Amino acid sequence: MKTIIEPFRIKSVEPIYFTTKQEREAILKNAYYNPFYIHARDVLIDLLTDSGTNAMSSHQWAGIMEGDESYAGSESFFHFENTIKDITGMPIVIPTHQGRASEKILFSIIGGKGKYIVSNTLFDTTRANIEFSGAEGVDLLCEEGKLPEVPAPFKGNMNVEALKKFIKEKGAANIPLCVITVTNNSGGGQPVSMQNIKEVKKVCTENNIPLFIDACRFAENCYFIKLREKGYENKPVFDIARELFSYADGCTMSAKKDAIANIGGFLAMHSKELADQCRNLLIITEGFPTYGGLAGRDLEAIAIGLNEVMDEHYLRYRIRSIEYITEKLVAAGVPVMQPAGGHAVYIDAKLFLPHIPVDQYPGQALTGALYVEGGIRGVEIGSLMFGKYDQDKKLIPAQMELVRLAIPRRVYTQSHIDYVTEVIIEVFNKRDEIKGLEIVEEPPMLRHFTAKLKIAGDHMN
Numbered sequence: 001m002k003t004i005i006e007p008f009r010i011k012s013v014e015p016i017y018f019t020t021k022q023e024r025e026a027i028l029k030n031a032y033y034n035p036f037y038i039h040a041r042d043v044l045i046d047l048l049t050d051s052g053t054n055a056m057s058s059h060q061w062a063g064i065m066e067g068d069e070s071y072a073g074s075e076s077f078f079h080f081e082n083t084i085k086d087i088t089g090m091p092i093v094i095p096t097h098q099g100r101a102s103e104k105i106l107f108s109i110i111g112g113k114g115k116y117i118v119s120n121t122l123f124d125t126t127r128a129n130i131e132f133s134g135a136e137g138v139d140l141l142c143e144e145g146k147l148p149e150v151p152a153p154f155k156g157n158m159n160v161e162a163l164k165k166f167i168k169e170k171g172a173a174n175i176p177l178c179v180i181t182v183t184n185n186s187g188g189g190q191p192v193s194m195q196n197i198k199e200v201k202k203v204c205t206e207n208n209i210p211l212f213i214d215a216c217r218f219a220e221n222c223y224f225i226k227l228r229e230k231g232y233e234n235k236p237v238f239d240i241a242r243e244l245f246s247y248a249d250g251c252t253m254s255a256k257k258d259a260i261a262n263i264g265g266f267l268a269m270h271s272k273e274l275a276d277q278c279r280n281l282l283i284i285t286e287g288f289p290t291y292g293g294l295a296g297r298d299l300e301a302i303a304i305g306l307n308e309v310m311d312e313h314y315l316r317y318r319i320r321s322i323e324y325i326t327e328k329l330v331a332a333g334v335p336v337m338q339p340a341g342g343h344a345v346y347i348d349a350k351l352f353l354p355h356i357p358v359d360q361y362p363g364q365a366l367t368g369a370l371y372v373e374g375g376i377r378g379v380e381i382g383s384l385m386f387g388k389y390d391q392d393k394k395l396i397p398a399q400m401e402l403v404r405l406a407i408p409r410r411v412y413t414q415s416h417i418d419y420v421t422e423v424i425i426e427v428f429n430k431r432d433e434i435k436g437l438e439i440v441e442e443p444p445m446l447r448h449f450t451a452k453l454k455i456a457g458d459h460m461n
Contacts, residue, residue: 004320004414007313011058017041024372032452033368033437035377044375045412045420050343051216052098052256052263053408057308060260060301067297072288076296076303080266083303087238088215088245090268092275094282095292095299099216099254099265100125104132105281106212106252106267109274110176111135118166119179119214120158121145121186124385126179126214128446135176139399140166142196145187146399148348151338153228154193156184156221158200172207181214182221182244186381188402189217189322189341191224194232194244201247210249210271216257218244220342223315237310250274257343260305260409264298318342321417322407328421334428337402344406347424349382353434358383358397360436360456366403366427369434374423378405384439385448 019027019042031037035048046053056064068074081093096102103126111117111133122130122137130137140162145155158180167175180197184190204211222240225232232240245251250269255261269275279289286293294302308314319342326340329347337346349363356362363380370376379385382401390396405420427434441452 004317004324006410006413007311007317008057008410016044018044019375021372024375028368028371032440032454033364034448034451034453035367035371035379036449038371038377042375043371043377045416046377047344047405047407047420048377048379050257050406050408051254052261053411054256054260054262054305055408055410056260056262056301056305057410059308060304063300063304064297067295067300069296071291073290074296074299076299077290080299080303083306084266084268087241087306088248088251088268089242090245090248090250090270092269092272094267094275094278094289095294096265096267096282096286097293098256098263099214099252100129101286101293102252102254102265102267103129105278105285106177107133107135108281109277114174116166116170116175117177117179118163118175120156120181120192121184122179123181123185123214124446124448126181127386132445138166139186141184141187141399145184145190148188148337148346148400148402149335149351153191153339154196154224155190156182156187156192157196158192160196160199160203163200163203167203167207167209172209175207175209178204178209178211179214180211180248181216183217183224183342185216185343186386188337188346188400189220189344189404190337191221191228191342193229194225194240195229197244197247211247212269213245213248213251215245215251215253217343218253219258219309219315220318222310223312223319224342227319237312237315241310255302255305258306258309259302260309261298261302264294264302266292318409321414324414325405325417325421329424332425332428334424344404346381347403347405348401349380349403350401352403352428353431355432356434356436358387358401359395360438361453362436363401363403364453365434365437368437369427369431370403370423373427374419376405376420376423378403380404380448384451 113134115135127137142157144152255264323340335348335351353362363382383397386398436456437453
């Protein structure tokens, strides 16, 4: 395999500020062992998220200068709208300031007590907005998706038989929406096959349940379909995307991912009745329907980014970069999600730190160790993020204990990625020294953002 070369040239740079290991130990302690409290300046390689952390192209920056900032009916909105219509085939497009705003609007309207939203796997803000409405989010991930180290081509798939069974048990009338997340972020950035989407659509149609796509990383998923699913190897990614969206009644998207922008999102759909309700709520919470909480320059950047992301030279580089780091870690014996996902490397913290019980949050402990060793900031996707309590306040752990290292688009070079790999292996070689954590303060929802922790059993911490 030849050296991965970035399919772009670098025109502008920003400095990285270096810290010592001793400084990082103090920073992490002062941040309550939660990477969200660490100042960005104190991070060497920031893999906390690929959301809004992308490097925009010269074309996007040129579009920003041309952004039409008219309050109503701006030309930038129509460029944004037409681009999304062209990709999704959906006639109604509603801009929002980011993906969770789209989710908030959608689930405020269709959610409610006694209702269930089913999915392959819901991400944190999606689940929180469902639960805030009073509804319950239900994950129906395929069995192979629950086994991090066992390779399979489409581990993000929904379990179709489980979907049929759930509909029969709860009743279709109590399930206002089915959501397929592409790629499956909480499940390791794993793709969903076109065949699975078609099968889910068939079940939804038979039960009169609308199907929405969480399209944050649609282009990466479509490229996986091109690589791995028979019959799509010679199809352009744009055509694959059009087919994927053709099976959906609507979609939500955070444009901070596969639109390669720093802010923004949208709702798109076929139903005029639902769209009217969404627009009414949009005006109250986000803004007028032709800007939806965004500046005209942001609408331009998103429209341009949505086309750039489907460039297959870019996608080949993007997917290969994640494979590259995954392969190096596997060769060193580090337990990671296999095969490589589309936007991140996922370390299996339960296998990495078998001496730390799940109620001491091994993923969060590993996240802290990576920061101390090399200034790398990642995020736990395990029982801190998704764990709940039973009636006796005992932790109900998440299905998997993962640490996600999300790679921002067009930001880091191969030498940065090599450094990340070296740090992970170094931490792995002395993993027995890592201690578990316990929560000292937490909010009722989305606790991983603001929870405060300490080293387990450390009364002086």
